[in-house]
Amino acid sequence: MFIKKIAILILFLMISAFSVSQNKSNTFLYAGRVEKLENNKVMLIGTASSVSFNFTGNQCDIFLQSVDSYAHHNYVSLVLDGKYIGKIRIEKGEVQSFPIKSTAAKKVHNLQIYKDTEAHTGGVLFAGTTAKLTSISSKKKKxxxxxxxxxxxxxxxxxxxxxxxxxxxxxxxxxxxxxxxxxxxxxxxxxxxxxxxxxxxxxxxxxxxxxxxxxxxxxxxxxxxxxxxxxxxxxxxxxxxxxxxxxxxxxxxxxxxxxxxxxxxxxxxxxxxxxxxxxxxxxxxxxxxxxxxxxxxxxxxxxxxxxxxxxxxxxxxxxxxxxxxxxxxxxxxxxxxxxxxxxxxxxxxxxxxxxxxxxxxxxx
Missing domain, CATH: 3.40.50.1110 (SGNH hydrolase)
Structure with missing residues (x-):
């Protein structure tokens, strides 16, 4: 039990540190029904609501949590460098870390995180990333x-x-x-x-x-x-x-x-x-x-x-x-x-x- 608490504390400190260090206005793009929270954390609420960012290096971790009035799992889909790489299951409980690794020969990578479930399935909290972020912008579309x-x-x-x-x-x-x-x-x-x-x-x-x-x-x-x-x-x-x-x-x-x-x-x-x-x-x-x-x-x-x-x-x-x-x-x-x-x-x-x-x- 003590070891588990220490692990949770370390994860919390990592999330806090990376969230604060990446508190920049042009490093994340949000879409859909989302609630923007402090330190670039965001609650993905509606179907296919999303957060995306650009990063350097070939790998990073993202931190996600399934949040509802009762504990249960949730799902998001990931798109890396324009390629759909599948659904991931976010188990109930504390914030969890998910590794992201790209094999594409690119200096800058792009990750998009989409909520697969609907609003009534509770939110998915994006609590930060270890990625070395670069700026990101969106093109004007209809x-x-x-x-x-x-x-x-x-x-x-x-x-x-x-x-x-x-x-x-x-x-x-x-x-x-x-x-x-x-x-x-x-x-x-x-x-x-x-x-x-x-x-x-x-x-x-x-x-x-x-x-x-x-x-x-x-x-x-x-x-x-x-x-x-x-x-x-x-x-x-x-x-x-x-x-x-x-x-x-x-x-x-x-x-x-x-x-x-x-x-x-x-x-x-x-x-x-x-x-x-x-x-x-x-x-x-x-x-x-x-x-x-x-x-x-x-x-x-x-x-x-x-x-x-x-x-x-x-x-x-x-x-x-x-x-x-x-x-x-x-x-x-x-x-x-x-x-x-x-x-x-x-x-x-x-x-x-x-x-x-x-x-x-x-x-x-």
């Missing part, structure tokens, strides 16, 4: 925000680490390869993901908005919860396009055990309209795109499309904002865990959606 549910989270898409029938729900998340981040990289856009598994516009997968919050109730909170102790989202991102993909859970029949009311199109449309009005107050110049779901089929898909048309029509006389656009994903039979799209399916969605969004961005 911006897209993706608002959605588990599909947008990349949830249940990746059984490469843990088989679908094993482990926890979040063991199968891969936010890096969700359709939003994937298509954004393909068309050269910056992105932000605001998504929660099971969430809807007026009700959730297995809840009639009695015990669980819906997206309009949590969106303005940085952590996508109703927890008033958490900071508000600052809306500094200011996307050129806001993509909204909510409805899969509103149309869902739930688990078949809990009471489920018939789908209420009036509530769905009304909540959607009010949600867009709220988005406009924070992002007045944004182009809104609303989408269907590849997982809603048959008669429900027809009703879904009718609802989206009504939402668009409600803004037909609005001359203060760009005309709302509708995008329709093709139906699919998903191959991921729990009936979700897997990484390959997410790529199919990205390939469908990318040309549409690229065209819109080029019109700006």
């Amino acid at each position: 911006k897209i925000e993706f608002i959605g549910d588990s599909i947008t989270c990349g949830a249940a898409s990746d059984p490469s680490e843990v088989p679908c029938d094993k482990g926890e729900y979040y063991d199968h998340h891969n936010g890096y390869y969700a359709y939003g981040p994937t298509l954004s990289r393909a068309i050269g856009a910056d992105y932000l993901t605001s998504s929660v598994s099971g969430i809807g516009m007026y009700r959730n997968w297995n809840d009639e908005n009695k015990d669980e919050a819906i997206m309009p109730q949590v969106y303005e909170n940085l952590y996508l919860t109703k927890d008033a102790s958490k900071p508000k989202y600052d809306f500094a991102f200011q996307p050129n396009i806001i993509s909204i993909a909510l409805g899969t859970n509103d149309f869902s029949g739930g688990d078949g055990k809990k009471e489920r009311l018939p789908f209420n199109s009036e509530k769905y449309v009304s909540n959607y309209i009010n949600f867009i009005k709220m988005l406009y107050t924070h992002n007045p110049k944004a182009q809104i795109v609303i989408t269907n779901s590849p997982m809603v089929n048959g008669e429900r898909a027809i009703v879904f499309e009718d609802c989206l048309n009504k939402v668009k029509a409600a803004f037909s006389s609005d001359k203060s904002h760009k005309e709302i656009q509708i995008f329709k994903f093709k139906p699919m039979t998903p191959k991921g865990c729990l009936g979700h799209p897997d990484v390959e399916d997410q790529k199919v969605m990205a390939d469908q959606y990318a040309p549409f969004l690229k065209k819109l961005l080029n019109e700006k």
Whole structure:
């Protein structure tokens, strides 16, 4: 026990020393829903939120911690010198050290750390690095925000680490390869993901908005919860396009055990309209795109499309904002865990959606 405490103390001192020594404004880039903390520490919150830096030398350590109201593991994906090198699991407990080594013959290396899990899986604390940092800057790009549910989270898409029938729900998340981040990289856009598994516009997968919050109730909170102790989202991102993909859970029949009311199109449309009005107050110049779901089929898909048309029509006389656009994903039979799209399916969605969004961005 004494040796373990000494080891933890040494690790803490190392993190503190490196965090202080690297307290420079141009050594880290942050993206997505993150909370910046003291000494260049940052909490990665939302799906595919990230921290990146440049460094010299061929190796370094990074310090990460899974942080939540209860102890559990978490995941990030790493991209080194532009190459995806896989997911790493951050075990529950204290801050942990992870070695990074590059074999590329480069003077300056780049490491990008992406949160694979969603906001409701708790945060991943980036607590520092031993890297010899050099300056880093970002190119100005067009911006897209993706608002959605588990599909947008990349949830249940990746059984490469843990088989679908094993482990926890979040063991199968891969936010890096969700359709939003994937298509954004393909068309050269910056992105932000605001998504929660099971969430809807007026009700959730297995809840009639009695015990669980819906997206309009949590969106303005940085952590996508109703927890008033958490900071508000600052809306500094200011996307050129806001993509909204909510409805899969509103149309869902739930688990078949809990009471489920018939789908209420009036509530769905009304909540959607009010949600867009709220988005406009924070992002007045944004182009809104609303989408269907590849997982809603048959008669429900027809009703879904009718609802989206009504939402668009409600803004037909609005001359203060760009005309709302509708995008329709093709139906699919998903191959991921729990009936979700897997990484390959997410790529199919990205390939469908990318040309549409690229065209819109080029019109700006």
